[in-house]
Amino acid sequence: MARTGTAITNEQLLVLQQILFYRELEFELKAIQRILNRRNFDKLAALRKHRATLLQKRERVHQLIQTIDQTIETLSGGRKMKAKEMFTGFDPKKQAEHEEYLIERYGECARKSIEESKQKVKHWKKDNWQTSGEEWDAICKDTVNNLQAKRAADSFEVESVIARHFQWLKQFWTPTKESYAGHGAFIVASELGKSYEKYDPALPSYIAIGIKVFADRRLT
Numbered sequence: 001m002a003r004t005g006t007a008i009t010n011e012q013l014l015v016l017q018q019i020l021f022y023r024e025l026e027f028e029l030k031a032i033q034r035i036l037n038r039r040n041f042d043k044l045a046a047l048r049k050h051r052a053t054l055l056q057k058r059e060r061v062h063q064l065i066q067t068i069d070q071t072i073e074t075l076s077g078g079r080k081m082k083a084k085e086m087f088t089g090f091d092p093k094k095q096a097e098h099e100e101y102l103i104e105r106y107g108e109c110a111r112k113s114i115e116e117s118k119q120k121v122k123h124w125k126k127d128n129w130q131t132s133g134e135e136w137d138a139i140c141k142d143t144v145n146n147l148q149a150k151r152a153a154d155s156f157e158v159e160s161v162i163a164r165h166f167q168w169l170k171q172f173w174t175p176t177k178e179s180y181a182g183h184g185a186f187i188v189a190s191e192l193g194k195s196y197e198k199y200d201p202a203l204p205s206y207i208a209i210g211i212k213v214f215a216d217r218r219l220t
Contacts, residue, residue: 184211
């Protein structure tokens with residue numbers, strides 16, 4: 001029996017390709033639709049722009065791989081790593097956006113906290129970073145254990161772990177009642193949440209509630 005149906009045209013395939021390119025570049029579908037529906041949409045210009053953007057991403061990924069390799073070598077005792085080398089390849093634009101968000105929401109105190117954090121880690125060595133990372137990892141795992149045990153985010157068990165998170169955060173800056181609660185909201189609303197989602201997709205929201213409860217109960 002012969003197949004029936006309409007063959008996909010080359011034009012439709014090119015549109016699909018554009019959609020996939022824009023999705024790879026993290027555009028939302030609604031935004032992609034608006035772009036493709038423009039009367040003056042130029043496929044060649046769009047492809048050239050995709051190429052330039054992807055080349056930039058390739059260079060940044062290469063830098064990130066180098067940073068990983070250097071950090072592995074440092075943690076293995078093979079070399080010493082300068083603090084600024086630990087952040088080579090990370091997107092400075094996104095870092096600036098995070099800082100701008102905090103400053104806009106919390107004002108001058110946030111600016112001081114950011115500067116305080118940068119100064120505190122300026123001279124950190126391998127052992128400092130490793131110890132801090134292990135502490136954070138344990139906090140996340142213990143919080144997930146509470147989450148999976150279906151303990152309320154305002155329970156004593158969760159609050160005890162959040163107290164450790166608060167002390168861990170003080171290595172970098174001095175949180176107040178308002179800024180610590182805001183940090184919890186920031187975990188949910190920003191890419192910072194991805195670090196927590198690696199442990200459990202529900203962890204960002206769960207720990208944010210715990211942080212808010214801790215801030216209300218324990219901080220003045």
